[in-house]
Amino acid sequence: DAGVIQSPRHEVTEMGQEVTLRCKPISGHDYLFWYRQTMMRGLELLIYFNNNVPIDDSGMPEDRFSAKMPNASFSTLKIQPSEPRDSAVYFCASSASGSSYEQYFGPGTRLTVT
């Protein structure tokens, strides 16, 4: 099993540019989560999906952030326009309902906005 796949692993962009982060969950998992990790705020849940439907987006910081899950094997997190304070490591995780609630994390995307 390849695990959760995220791309790109590193992204450096200038303020005002659009950034798109991608995630492929583990096959068969019906929950997908997007997290952001910074030294100041720790690990924050941004949004999560169940069966491709957004369930809770209360963690999305503002309208500049959007997430989609067009099918069970792909999700995107978009930031438009990006700002320096968006610099962080963004993790995608997936889990299976009816399991032990264990979440499987991807390797993360390190985003730097200059």
Added chain:
Amino acid sequence: SQQGEEDPQALSIQEGENATMNCSYKTSINNLQWYRQNSGRGLVHLILIRSNEREKHSGRLRVTLDTSKKSSSLLITASRAADTASYFCATDRFQGAQKLVFGQGTRLTINP
């Protein structure tokens, strides 16, 4: 707001010693999990303890849960250099809930 708060924030011990990390939380929970994060990597699930359990073991890991004190501890016995990582507790609040709230983590350093 953070549900789980780990203590200490950082811990440095010698290889072979035991390491104990604590987690406190504020509201009632359904399950509590511990995760490990190696530098530059994603989090890896270690162990889950349910609210009706008091202690659980997995290899060199021992987790306790005291719901009356809203606290949990993670004990790593006979520590190894490879245990150097950050450790996070995470809680979910309701039966069937998949949403986890993570603490700030404890950074553990094992000195050879």
